[in-house]
Amino acid sequence: MQDRPTAPELLDAMAADLYSEVREWVPRERRFRVLVLANLCAVIARELRAGEEPSRQDLELFTALSGSPADDAREAAATLAAAIRRGELDERLPEAIGRLREHVARKLEVARPGYAVSAGDG
Amino acid sequence: MGSIVTPPAEDALCAGVRELIAEGTGSDPGALRLSTIPGGASRETFLAESDRGRWVLRRDPVGAQDSFAPLETEFRVVQTAAAAGVPVARGLAFEPARGRLESAGFVMDHVEGTSVAPRVLRREELESARSALPAQLGEALARIHSIDARAIDGVATSGGDPALAACGLWEATIDEIGEPLPAVEVGLRWLRLNPRPPPPRECLVHGDFRLGNLIVDESGLAAVIDWELCHSGDPAEDIGWVCVRSWRFGNDDLPVAGVGALDELLAAYEAAGGEPPSMERIRWWEAMGNVKWAVICARQAHDHLTGSRPSAELASLGRRISEPEWDLLELLPAASCASRPGAPGSEQGRRA
Numbered sequence: 004m005q006d007r008p009t010a011p012e013l014l015d016a017m018a019a020d021l022y023s024e025v026r027e028w029v030p031r032e033r034r035f036r037v038l039v040l041a042n043l044c045a046v047i048a049r050e051l052r053a054g055e056e057p058s059r060q061d062l063e064l065f066t067a068l069s070g071s072p073a074d075d076a077r078e079a080a081a082t083l084a085a086a087i088r089r090g091e092l093d094e095r096l097p098e099a100i101g102r103l104r105e106h107v108a109r110k111l112e113v114a115r116p117g118y119a120v121s122a123g124d125g
Numbered sequence: 126m127g128s129i130v131t132p133p134a135e136d137a138l139c140a141g142v143r144e145l146i147a148e149g150t151g152s153d154p155g156a157l158r159l160s161t162i163p164g165g166a167s168r169e170t171f172l173a174e175s176d177r178g179r180w181v182l183r184r185d186p187v188g189a190q191d192s193f194a195p196l197e198t199e200f201r202v203v204q205t206a207a208a209a210g211v212p213v214a215r216g217l218a219f220e221p222a223r224g225r226l227e228s229a230g231f232v233m234d235h236v237e238g239t240s241v242a243p244r245v246l247r248r249e250e251l252e253s254a255r256s257a258l259p260a261q262l263g264e265a266l267a268r269i270h271s272i273d274a275r276a277i278d279g280v281a282t283s284g285g286d287p288a289l290a291a292c293g294l295w296e297a298t299i300d301e302i303g304e305p306l307p308a309v310e311v312g313l314r315w316l317r318l319n320p321r322p323p324p325p326r327e328c329l330v331h332g333d334f335r336l337g338n339l340i341v342d343e344s345g346l347a348a349v350i351d352w353e354l355c356h357s358g359d360p361a362e363d364i365g366w367v368c369v370r371s372w373r374f375g376n377d378d379l380p381v382a383g384v385g386a387l388d389e390l391l392a393a394y395e396a397a398g399g400e401p402p403s404m405e406r407i408r409w410w411e412a413m414g415n416v417k418w419a420v421i422c423a424r425q426a427h428d429h430l431t432g433s434r435p436s437a438e439l440a441s442l443g444r445r446i447s448e449p450e451w452d453l454l455e456l457l458p459a460a461s462c463a464s465r466p467g468a469p470g471s472e473q474g475r476r477a
Contacts, residue, residue, distance in 0.1 A: 036437075036438060039437060039438050039441050040437060042441065043437065043440075043441055043444075046444055065307065077305065080305035080306075080307050081305035083305075083307045083310075084305040084306060084307045084310045087307060087310040087311050087314050088296065088310055088313075088314070090314070092311070092314070093314070093318065096311070096314065096315060096318070099311050100311055100312075100315065100454055100457055103307055103308045103311050103454065104308075104451070104454050106307070106308060107308050107447050107450045107451045107454060108451070110446075110447035110450075111447050111448070111451060113444075114444040114445065114447050114448075115445070115447070115448060118447075118448055118451060119451055
């Protein structure tokens with residue numbers, strides 16, 4: 004066990020510092036780089052807080068869709084991707100699209116909370 | 126401003142650029158200072174300045190592999206587009222590889238303005254530019270699409286079926302990267318099973334038409350730049366691409382590049398002699414645009430991971446794949462019917 008702050012708490016502190024003060028020290032045309040780094044700290048903090056649960060849910064979803072067992076989510080994603088490419092899910096494509104929205108929404112909760120809504124124009 | 130080029134290379138390059146500007150304009154620009162302009166994906170761009178003016182050099186990175194449209198083709202396309210009435214940065218002179226610029230390159234006029242999308246969308250002094258842009262983009266696209274790409278040497282062809290060519294291109298790119306992307310695959314599969322038939326007429330497609338590749342000044346569109354992804358294809362590809370949500374930079378209710386409504390773009394497109402594609406076709410290409418952006422994000426992250434271009438910024442794009450994936454899957458049911466009730470653009474949906 005490490006002392007506090009925890010890893011996500013440290014990342015929160017880094018992100019806050021980068022967003023506010025460090026950004027001001029950097030020449031205007033390079034501030035975008037600082038925002039990228041601050042945003043990455045925030046992404047990692049959210050990923051650590053979410054723990055293993057999203058990957059476990061993806062593993063379950065991918066193996067259910069492809070019908071092939073796998074040891075981890077990455078392997079299951081590769082198997083599913085290849086099965087889709089070969090046309091093996093063509094009969095159930097609307098179902099696969101709907102289920103994979105769940106997977107993408109889970110990634111967005113870590114990478115970009117608030118993005119998983121419909122855009123205005125349709 | 127970017128970094129100054131290192132001295133020995135700078136001397137030779139400066140001299141080469143100076144000669145080319147003199148040949149292209151008929152007058153010596155004097156001693157030049159070169160600085161890199163950041164942002165180019167695979168080609169290098171430099172600002173060349175002297176007390177007599179400013180120009181831009183675009184060239185292949187030294188030792189780079191062939192990209193989509195060879196630089197000489199890009200130079201010819203820019204000249205053809207200028208003749209068709211597209212606002213561009215006028216090309217002045219081309220120099221082949223192993224010549225005065227080391228790699229292949231060309232010099233062009235410098236156009237004042239910005240191509241930084243968030244600035245275009247937020248700056249106060251660009252407010253009237255923003256209201257002019259949707260129609261200006263429609264007009265520029267109509268002029269680009271009036272060009273028969275087959276008449277320009279070296280422009281990539283679609284093989285007769287742009288929709289299936291795009292499916293094949295992005296499937297092959299995913300295979301090269303080797304990352305499993307099941308959400309992209311399911312979108313691509315849907316697009317493959319519901320393809321748009323080839324367009325009535327293939328034309329020149331810019332291939333990366335969005336604010337980042339347009340120079341905007343206070344009166345609006347000043348120049349269409351970065352033609353390296355141009356090819357022969359379906360005109361709806363450019364229209365769908367400029368509507369991709371990632372290019373709205375948060376202005377989600379303004380589908381055209383975050384500045385306006387699709388109806389406005391299409392009305393100007395038609396007024397400038399273009400034949401607006403059906404909404405169904407535009408939505409198909411917007412969905413394909415999201416496939417393209419998702420795969421490009423994956424490839425940029427891969428370039429970081431393999432060490433070929435180490436960069437936290439490229440690495441961060443790996444975690445943005447999910448954004449176009451979401452938009453792709455959202456668009457699929459919309460692409461299967463002509464339009465959604467009440468959605469802007471639904472009037473065009475009743476056409477063709």
